Amino acid sequence: MATLTTWMNNVRVGTLTRQANGAHSFRYEEEWLRSPRARPLSLSLPLQYGNITADAVYHYFDNLLPDSPQVRDRIVRRYQARSKQPFDLLAEVGRDSVGAVTLLPPGKRRTWKDYAGRRWTRRSSPLC
Template identity: 55%
Template sequence: MNGHKVGEYQRDNSGSNSFIYDNSWLNSPGRRSLSLSLPLRPGRITGAAVYNFFDNLLPDSRNIRERMVARFKTQSTEPFDILSQVGRDCVGAIQLLPSGAESLVQS
């Protein structure tokens, strides 16, 4: 968020989504939750709240999502798959980057 690592969005082998806040973010004076549905706390957050938060970063239109799949060669219209390709350019202050990648935002 705004060039700082907040946490990790993950999907396991069963397809379940999870999010975990990074310890550096939890200890940062500027820390805040990504959403009221993703409370700021240590440990893995799972369930519909995680899926819905990341799903809402994408267009609602099924047609547009299918065009994104075709253009970016993603595996499906699922948020994790699409955001793995276009997450650097989300609306607002959030960027989703592959592990080890650096933010485009200068801190």
């Protein structure tokens, strides 16, 4: 079983889990569910207590990634992801997702300090 902590706008909202058999589930944090700011990640992942095990979990997180198989192949090579499966790709690049959702290993937290002093350069081999 492997997990990724899911953040929205730097607030912990839940945990994505991949079981040994490859099945995915998502569980919202109880603190998030009690928050007046709580909202679902997607209409297909409604706010609820307990694990969400529907196919929608896999599809939602898969859609955070580029559609192009060639770009996914480049992510595997560049970041040495374990496979082209969405969970493995997000484990490597989920910290820099487009939009408000970020996925990080358990115990890690992305802060604005991560960007301070960073030199932005144009890569010679872009992903897309």
